[in-house]
Amino acid sequence: MSLPKFEYIKVKSIGEVCEALGKYKRKAKVMAGGTDLLVQMKDRVITPEYVIGLRGVEGLGRVVYDRKEGLKIGAMATHREVINSGVARRRYPSLVEALEKIGTGQVRNMGTIGGNICNAAPSADSAPILIALGAEVRIAGANGEREVLLEKVFRGPRKTVLGADEVLVEIVVPNERVHSGSHYEKLFARTSVDLAAVGAACWLIKDGKSGVIKDIKIVLGAVAPVPMRAKKAERVIKGKVVTEGLIKEAGEVAAGESKPISDIRASEEYRREMVKVMVRRAIKGALGRIA
Numbered sequence: 001m002s003l004p005k006f007e008y009i010k011v012k013s014i015g016e017v018c019e020a021l022g023k024y025k026r027k028a029k030v031m032a033g034g035t036d037l038l039v040q041m042k043d044r045v046i047t048p049e050y051v052i053g054l055r056g057v058e059g060l061g062r063v064v065y066d067r068k069e070g071l072k073i074g075a076m077a078t079h080r081e082v083i084n085s086g087v088a089r090r091r092y093p094s095l096v097e098a099l100e101k102i103g104t105g106q107v108r109n110m111g112t113i114g115g116n117i118c119n120a121a122p123s124a125d126s127a128p129i130l131i132a133l134g135a136e137v138r139i140a141g142a143n144g145e146r147e148v149l150l151e152k153v154f155r156g157p158r159k160t161v162l163g164a165d166e167v168l169v170e171i172v173v174p175n176e177r178v179h180s181g182s183h184y185e186k187l188f189a190r191t192s193v194d195l196a197a198v199g200a201a202c203w204l205i206k207d208g209k210s211g212v213i214k215d216i217k218i219v220l221g222a223v224a225p226v227p228m229r230a231k232k233a234e235r236v237i238k239g240k241v242v243t244e245g246l247i248k249e250a251g252e253v254a255a256g257e258s259k260p261i262s263d264i265r266a267s268e269e270y271r272r273e274m275v276k277v278m279v280r281r282a283i284k285g286a287l288g289r290i291a
């Protein structure tokens, strides 16, 4: 199917993006790589009258490391650019691995993390690991900028906290802490083109002396309307020296608190069963990463 008619708006700065969004409001959509947006337009899921291209906005594609703040990923940085970033590979290997699991080479070359977040699909692969790592996003609008914890950004399938005149500018991933580790597991049906049927990310931090898990985040993808923290499962592990039994229990508790649905990718029952496995693997993967 061909694209519906729309007017393409070229912009050069975040100020111009916000101005255009303020003017056209819900009639406009911003476009990053277009790998979600153009598909939805072709399928007539959305038919914006105006498409505001972010490509010409300077500085939005940067991936830089700041000793204090951590990894700063511009909203227009593609998955490939983060995967190829030396500092991301060295300091944030679990994020790089998660991005390597997205779609095909072409999709990773075109698609951005900003687009993956703003599209707000429950199966978005960047979301669980970024939430587990404690990422924040910087959002710009007509009234200035605000920072929001990524965990609080998702409101439902294709719904975020971004207002009609707001644009995501940057994702900030805090520095990894000593004795911490993280990992993302993705279950997909056949090939890497498939979206996640279940995703599970884990970040945890251990006490160097006692071996007690001081803090943990377990985040599930594709099993609820939004990427969700499995907080009851976290409580199974937090404050304890981890054992095989506790890891198994955490998987079972996470399955209990997940809210999967049946769709073409997997049934509700299968998803729930697989949450147990994915969570176990995510915890073990994170433990294995502790330096």
Ligand SMILES: Cc1cc2nc3c(=O)[nH]c(=O)nc-3n(C[C@H](O)[C@H](O)[C@H](O)COP(=O)(O)OP(=O)(O)OC[C@H]3O[C@@H](n4cnc5c(N)ncnc54)[C@H](O)[C@@H]3O)c2cc1C
Residues within 6 Å of the ligand: 029, 030, 031, 032, 033, 034, 035, 036, 037, 038, 039, 054, 075, 076, 101, 102, 103, 104, 107, 110, 111, 112, 113, 114, 115, 116, 117, 118, 119, 123, 124, 125, 126, 162, 166, 167, 168, 169, 192, 193, 194, 195, 196
């Ligand atoms: C064949 C194929 C395979 C795929 N496989 C996967 C997969 O395995 N895992 C996965 O997670 N995804 C997958 N996707 C989905 C898609 O590629 C990703 O979600 C991608 O990261 C979207 O980024 P984009 O830059 O193309 O976003 P776009 O399509 O440009 O935008 C997506 C949405 O976000 C909004 N948006 C984009 N940037 C901003 C911004 N800075 N501020 C505010 N709003 C913004 C747009 O208005 C639009 O609503 C796949 C897609 C295809 C076509």
